[in-house]
Amino acid sequence: MQLTRRSLLARSALLGCSLAASPLVTPVSFAAAPWDTRLVVIILRGGMDALDVVQPYGDPQFAGLRRTLSGGPAAGAADLDGFYALHPGLAPLLPLWRKGELGFVHAVSTPYRDRRSHFDGQDLLEAGTAGLGEARDGWLNRLLQQTPGTDARTAFAIGQERMLLLEGAAPVSQWAPGAGLAMSPQAERLAALLMEDDPLFHAALNDALELTRQDMSLGLEEGEDGSPDGGTMGMMRAPKGEAHAAIAAYAAGQLRGDSRIAAFSINGWDTHYRQAGGLKAALGRLAETVLELQRGLGPQIWGKTAVAAVTEFGRTVRENGTGGTDHGTGGAMLLAGGAVRGGRVLGRWPGLAEADLYDRRDLMPTADVRRYLAWLLHGLAGAQKSGLEGGVFPGLAMEEDPGLLL
Amino acid sequence: MQFDGDLAEIRFGAGLSPAVAPPESAAEMLSRLQGPDEMAQQFPVSRFEDAVTGAAAFRRLRRQRRQLDGKPGYEAADKAYREFRRAQNHDRYGWHGQRLLRHVRTRDGLRERLVLFWADHFTAQGKSGPTRVLAAPYAESVIRPHVSGRFEDMLIAAATSPLMxxxxxxxxxxxxxxxxxxxxxxxxxxxxxxxxxxxxxxxxxxxxxxxxxxxxxxxxxxxxxxxxxxxxxxxxxxxxxxxxxxxxxxxxxxxxxxxxxxxxxxxxxxRHPATAQHIARKLVVHFLSDTPDPALVSHVAARFQDSGGDLVQVYAALLEHPAAWEPQLRNVKPPFDYVASACRALALPETRVAGLRPGQLNRLLLAPLTPMGQRWEFSGGPDGWPEEDAAWVTPQALAARLRWAMAAPRRLVQPLPDPRGFAAAALGGFANERVMFAARAAETEAEGVGLILASPAFQRR
Structure with missing residues (x-):
């Protein structure tokens, strides 16, 4: 392969984490990280039902809208502030709430309206633009593009899900823990030999093997499962729901090092059917993820960390006939971490009376979720308002500071 | 630099096969391309006009289910809806198997490659439940009949296709x-x-x-x-x-x-000259190199312009140019092409594919494309899949290729071929010393076959 400046640039843009290990690049010392706080963005794919997670049991309309998905303290939810109650699935996070390290913003959404497609909704959430098709990169990548001193290790996309919000011209790293290369030592040596004279393959293989070794030191390697194929076939499959804890542990590991931003997905929020079971399972994964991040980061780094979990849209305020809810509009975001000023449910509550709803069916969004994300980036990464409103979230009006951070 | 049969099959076709001889000349390749579409007949995929009727059925079942929400009869409506969705997914897996078998068996590999190229150029995907299985039928009916026709006819077919x-x-x-x-x-x-x-x-x-x-x-x-x-x-x-x-x-x-x-x-x-230039560059990038030879691009663009977008003449211009036959293998195969060419090198039997249950077919041959970076038929946007080699050779995607190469062949073909013979079958004259050494030194047949498929010599074309 001919190594050109262009191919090197293209390569470094995609897998900058290879640069350090790459034999092609004269070893350089990476500049110190551009800032010291940590940000974790979790995309909750499928559309989380905000009304069942942070239940507005104080709203007089609430009880009548949910026939089997009854909420509030009477149904086992933890009272948060006399108006909202927290779904029991997030009960493991109550200690964080009490310490002020967990909060929510209710009735937020992206500018996406009416079509209610996961595909478009997630695209818009990750693009960070006002409308679809206005940008081919993601908002976190645009933050990196406009921040001097970042490099490929600054931000890490984790897991096998595509993370559009981190894609773009700025180099980022990507890896799925547990997706490594469990080869015999002999096969490993021979693979290295085969790729030795092809710089592109050689560098990627070295990185893959190095990242696999990191996985193993974190205890994330695929175990032999006793089947004739051992662990190898298992790794060909798309990851299942259990991957979340491994991903959180991996994110914490990278954030303890040079990384400042980690982004990944938790799936399973599209609860059209028997939501009681499905949502509980999904919230359990979310709670474990947050706690694993807290544990893995340790008290000192957790103290300067903010976790933001966002979803493409909320769900219908009325329960459907199958014990679930359908695609809606207004939703909620979760904030956690030692750096957030939690113990509060923020956001202007629109009410649930028929006239207060969006399209007479969905929670009315009273704020743009990007506004809160922008303030997080402002507080954590020192991004300027002009760059946030002009580049990261084009056309957004950030308005006054909601005071999300300590 | 001139025509070479092995190179023609690797670079412009479906890859080498132990069962199908490579073409003997560029003229043979172009003549097959203009002849009958043997593979489409032998391994049919639903036509778009037929498959699209499923979208209406999907909406009808979904509506019935919604209308019966909370009423008697809901369970049956729900079951009907779910079964229809599952059947659609199974159809999609089946079409994928048929398309792979075309790559395994064809004597007309250029046609298969062109269908992939043009379906990507005119990317159209289903965005919601009713249409999400339609990408293969779209490639079949909207793209495939036009790959040896005129560009403007393909453009019109794509731009007026319901899926687009x-x-x-x-x-x-x-x-x-x-x-x-x-x-x-x-x-x-x-x-x-x-x-x-x-x-x-x-x-x-x-x-x-x-x-x-x-x-x-x-x-x-x-x-x-x-x-x-x-x-x-x-x-x-x-x-x-x-x-x-x-x-x-x-x-x-x-x-x-x-x-x-x-x-x-x-x-x-x-017919605009900028279109001739754009298409010529894209073809050269796709078939030859991320950094295309400007002389070759001009040559192909001129033929596009002079012929009014007669695509067979455009391909002829590409194949007749000496720059097309530089022996160094360059472009990295995208995941679909990688898996398809591996199946061809393994001479994956038709009966084996027919014997796979839909879920098995998905797990072995379709789902593995996702960790390789290609969630098949769901690229990120209308610009389709990337051409840059670096987009496919990331640590994560390369690990996924190696895992597949080590684990899938023994589930697809039994007994596995002897790695030494397999190196020659898969790579012909491109089996270099490193590959032959690895084939001899591997501890097991599965690792030997996997290493050959993992070699840059097999992953590039």
């Missing part, structure tokens, strides 16, 4: 001054999506000589292109913006809105 119209929201685009917009407030008005992508991706290219005003005018000209209730293409004059539109300095329409005005603009765009 829905994918790029053209079906909802109504002229602000149209009767439909006056009558129905909910119509979202003009949507520029398809017009922009036709200019930027399908014809002139992103650096082409067009302005935002051209996009807007073309979008107004496109109003009226939509789909019927049965998901068939229709031109609906009531949605069309009245008055003439001027695109790249030429005025179309003005009288009664007619489809012919749109087709006329598409033909002009197809």
């Amino acid at each position: 119209l829905m994918y790029l929201d053209q079906n909802l685009s109504a002229g602000p001054g149209s009767r439909a917009a006056a009558r129905r407030k909910r119509l979202s008005g003009l949507n520029e999506n398809l017009a922009r992508e036709v200019l930027e991706l399908h014809t002139l290219g992103v650096d082409g000589p067009y302005s935002q005003a051209d996009v807007r005018q073309l979008a107004e000209l496109f109003t009226g292109l939509t789909v019927s209730r049965e998901d068939a293409f229709v031109f609906h004059p009531g949605m069309a913006e009245p008055g003439p539109e001027t695109v790249l300095g030429k005025t179309y329409g003005g009288g009664k809105p007619e489809l012919e005005q749109v087709l006329s603009a598409l033909r002009d765009l197809a």
Whole structure:
């Protein structure tokens, strides 16, 4: 392969984490990280039902809208502030709430309206633009593009899900823990030999093997499962729901090092059917993820960390006939971490009376979720308002500071 | 540098096979391409017109299920809906198997490669449940019949395909001054999506000589292109913006809105010199190198222009140029091509694919493409899959390729071939010393076969 400046640039843009290990690049010392706080963005794919997670049991309309998905303290939810109650699935996070390290913003959404497609909704959430098709990169990548001193290790996309919000011209790293290369030592040596004279393959293989070794030191390697194929076939499959804890542990590991931003997905929020079971399972994964991040980061780094979990849209305020809810509009975001000023449910509550709803069916969004994300980036990464409103979230009006951070 | 059969099969075809001889000349490749489509007959995939009827059935079952919500009969409606969805997914896996078998068995590998190339150039995907399985039937009926025809015919077929119209929201685009917009407030008005992508991706290219005003005018000209209730293409004059539109300095329409005005603009765009340049460069990048030889691009572009976009002549220009036959293998195969060429090298038997249950087929041959970076038929956007080698050789994607290469072959073919013989079958004259050494030194047959498939010599073309 001919190594050109262009191919090197293209390569470094995609897998900058290879640069350090790459034999092609004269070893350089990476500049110190551009800032010291940590940000974790979790995309909750499928559309989380905000009304069942942070239940507005104080709203007089609430009880009548949910026939089997009854909420509030009477149904086992933890009272948060006399108006909202927290779904029991997030009960493991109550200690964080009490310490002020967990909060929510209710009735937020992206500018996406009416079509209610996961595909478009997630695209818009990750693009960070006002409308679809206005940008081919993601908002976190645009933050990196406009921040001097970042490099490929600054931000890490984790897991096998595509993370559009981190894609773009700025180099980022990507890896799925547990997706490594469990080869015999002999096969490993021979693979290295085969790729030795092809710089592109050689560098990627070295990185893959190095990242696999990191996985193993974190205890994330695929175990032999006793089947004739051992662990190898298992790794060909798309990851299942259990991957979340491994991903959180991996994110914490990278954030303890040079990384400042980690982004990944938790799936399973599209609860059209028997939501009681499905949502509980999904919230359990979310709670474990947050706690694993807290544990893995340790008290000192957790103290300067903010976790933001966002979803493409909320769900219908009325329960459907199958014990679930359908695609809606207004939703909620979760904030956690030692750096957030939690113990509060923020956001202007629109009410649930028929006239207060969006399209007479969905929670009315009273704020743009990007506004809160922008303030997080402002507080954590020192991004300027002009760059946030002009580049990261084009056309957004950030308005006054909601005071999300300590 | 001149024609080489092994290289022709690797670079312009489906890869080497122990069972199918490589072509003997460029003339043979072009003649097969213009002959009968043997593989489409032997391994059929549903035609778009048939498969698209499933979209209406999907919506009907979904509606019935919703209407019975909380009422008697719901369980049956829910079951019918779920079973229909599952059957659709199984159809999709089956089509994938058929397409792989075409790659395994074909003597006309260039055709299969061109179908992939053009289906990617004119990327159209289902965005929601009713249409999400339609990408393969779209490639089958909209793209495949045109790969040896004229570019403008393929452009028109793609731009008026219901899947494209829905994918790029053209079906909802109504002229602000149209009767439909006056009558129905909910119509979202003009949507520029398809017009922009036709200019930027399908014809002139992103650096082409067009302005935002051209996009807007073309979008107004496109109003009226939509789909019927049965998901068939229709031109609906009531949605069309009245008055003439001027695109790249030429005025179309003005009288009664007619489809012919749109087709006329598409033909002009197809014949534009910037389109010749854009398509020529894209072909050379796709088949040869991320950094294309400018002389070769000019040669191919000139033939495109001179022949009025006669695609067989365009391919002939590519194949006759000495730069096409540089022996160094360069481009990295994208995941679908990688897996398909591995199946061909393994001579994956038709009976084995037929014997796989749908879920097995998915796990062995379709789902593994996702961690390799190619969630098949769901690329990130209308610009399709990347061409840059570096996009495919990331640590994570390379690990996924190696895992597949080590684990899948023994599940597909039994007994596995002897790695030493397999190296020659898979790579012909490109089996270098490192590959032969690895084939001899591997501890097991599975590792030997896996290492050969993992070698850059097999992953590049």
